Amino acid sequence: MIKELIIDSSPNGATIALLQDRQLVELHKEQITNNYTVGDIYLGRIKKIMPSLNAAFVDVGYEKDAFLHYLDLGPQVQSLLKLTKQVRSGGYQSKLLDNFKPEADINKGGKISDVLLKGALIPVQIAKEPISTKGPRLSSDLSIAGRYVVLVPFSEVISISKKIKSNTERTRLRKVVESIKPKHFGVIIRTVSEGKGVQELQKDLLDLISKWETFVTKLHGTEPSKKVLGEIGRTSTILRDILNPDFQHIYVNEQSMYEEVRSYIHEISPDLEGIVRLHKHKEPLFEHHGVDKQIKSTFGKTVNLAGGAYLVIEHTEALHVIDVNSGNRTANKENQEENAYQVNKEAAKEIARQLRLRDMGGIVVVDFIDMHKPTNRKELFDYLKAQMADDRAKHTILPPSKFGLIQITRQRVRPEMNIVTSEVCPACGGTGSIRPTVLLIDDIENNFNYILEEQNEKNITLCVHPYIEAYIKKGLYTRQMKWYFKYNQWIRIKSNPAYQITEFKFFSAKDEEIKL
Structure with missing residues (x-):
């Protein structure tokens, strides 16, 4: 591949x-x-405690307060609060945790009002970016991710990726990390660590320790609701x-x-x-x-498949719905079951790709074409799981229901990628009629008068359809040359086949579009 x-x-x-x-x-x-990226750490201020939700709303500088649930506090939250208080008061001078005495873990079934108070300061990490009308989702179970390992403060646990199957390799990695990790820090060993030597793992871990030291240093003087440590x-x-x-x-x-x-x-x-x-x-x-x-052909409500079948993808606030249609695919009347199975397999492969491509999260319901044989339904379910094996987002796929629906839940940590593929005609603005094409060059020159003489821009670029570029550059004494003598500066001409015939845009020397 x-x-x-x-x-x-x-x-x-x-x-x-x-x-x-x-x-x-x-x-x-x-x-x-x-400004809000998954992994960023902020010094949050508790704005409101909600006992009914067992959660708190936290000010991290966003227009809407961020959400912090009790289960996202992390078992060592009392240690984090203690460290924050000591660092900000100047009572803790070390950057590591060698001289720090951790607090006891909190009860998993406890109440948030027993841990946090309104107005308190707590370092929090962005777990989900702001989505739709909601503010960020937070966690105070801090972690700093590297290429090979993840550093977890206030813990002594060494966890190893389940994708590393070899017991010998798991034992080797555990011994290596135990010998180099600092006191009161836990480590998660990532899948890519498999086969890596001590030097590579140690370098990655030292980089993460350096980031933790930067976090402790900045924590002392950071204003509430401001970023303390940013993700790359x-x-x-x-x-x-x-x-x-x-x-x-x-x-x-x-x-x-x-x-x-x-x-x-x-x-x-x-x-x-x-x-x-x-x-x-x-x-x-x-x-x-x-x-x-590919972007134009892949995004949108309808996605066509190679064999003539197609998907219809609908989005709602609560879930996403994907309908599989056989389209104009020719079906053998005597073997409709086999045809439905082949279309569904083709659709399953594209659905796995669409979920990654659009970063669709939450609940996804897929309505495959009905199949009567249990073996075909089982094989389709296994095939979909295999196609989604490369998806880095956490997901769960349920077996087909008796109505033939497959339900998928997929982790959502940032807004869905949504690209509008239908275009309003830039030439007519959707009205269905355009200005006379013979006036196109006049329109361009009128804008030149404004941009070059009134705005005093230099080194601009005119971007047009390739046909218009050819017209501007044709002949020995080109129109581009005429503009050079008229405006006393050379205007670059660039073509873009995606433009409509009468569409044109101007770009500055920094390649930024000049809005007219």
């Missing part, structure tokens, strides 16, 4: 596409304006969690992002540093690798 990562960087953030055998399977958007960027998080020798290429379209990614890979996996490539083609990165076309 060939894996590729395509990172399209822009001034507003980055869009990250994961391809397997050239097929888009995951799409992530990292926006600079998104979305791009680096994805690389940390999924990078393996199966990756063939990582393409980046911007120099600083290229250097950042290359530097990060050099730290976590130096042998893969050479797979990072800087995109230098004139064609946009996503267009060059066919990602744009």
Whole structure:
């Protein structure tokens, strides 16, 4: 299986596409304006205790207070509260926990009012980003994730990923970590640690200890509701969690992002540093690798399958519903059961991909085509589980109900990826009529007068449909040359086949769109 990562960087953030055998399977958007990332640690202030919910609402600077349930406090929350109080009062000078005396674990069936008080300060970690009208979901069971291990303060437990099956390897990893972990810290050993040496594990653990020391240092002076320790960027998080020798290429379209990614890979996996490539083609990165076309064909209410069948995907506040239809697929009347089985298998493969691609979370109900043979229903259920085995989000799949429905629950930690694929015609604005095409160049020049002379912009780029680009550049004395003499500066012309024939946009020297 060939894996590729395509990172399209822009001034507003980055869009990250994961391809397997050239097929888009995951799409992530990292926006600079998104201040709440899963893994960030804030110094929260308790705003309200809700005994009926056994939960508290916490101020972490978001417009709506974040939600902290009793079960998300973590057993060592009393130790965390004690450390916070001592550090902020200046009574605890050490950055590690060697000289710290942990408190007893809280009762799993206890009440939040016995642990937290209104107005109290508590470090909390973002467990779910703000979704829809809800604020962030929090946890005070802090952990700091690395590539090979996860550091858990106030614990002595060493946990090992269940995906590491070899008892010999599990014993080796446990002994290695026991010999290097600091006092009063627990460690979770991740799947990618399998086969790694002491040096690699120790380096990763030391990096995490350094982050903990930074957290303790900042905790002393951080204002309530402010961030104390930030998770690494979305791009680096994805690389940390999924990078393996199966990756063939990582393409980046911007120099600083290229250097950042290359530097990060050099730290976590130096042998893969050479797979990072800087995109230098004139064609946009996503267009060059066919990602744009896949996005347009994959998102939306209806998703077509190769054999003529299709999926209809509906979203509600409570759940997602996916209906499988055979479409115009030719069915053998004598073997409708086999036809239904083949369509359902094809649909199951695409559904597993759609859940990852759209990052659909919560409850998903799938209405497959009815099958009468129990063996076929069992095989479809097993096939769907196998297709979802690579999904990194926690999920549970229930066997088919007597109505033929399969229910899936999937972890939701950030808003669902939603891309509108239907477009309002930029030429007519949805009215069905456009300005005369003979006036197009006049419209462009009128905007030039405003942008270049009134706004005094320099080094701008005009982006148009390829036909219009050819018209502007045709002949010996081109219209582009005329503009050069008229405005006393060279205007770059760039084409984009996704534009409508009369659509045009202007971009500044920093490649930011100039809004008119």
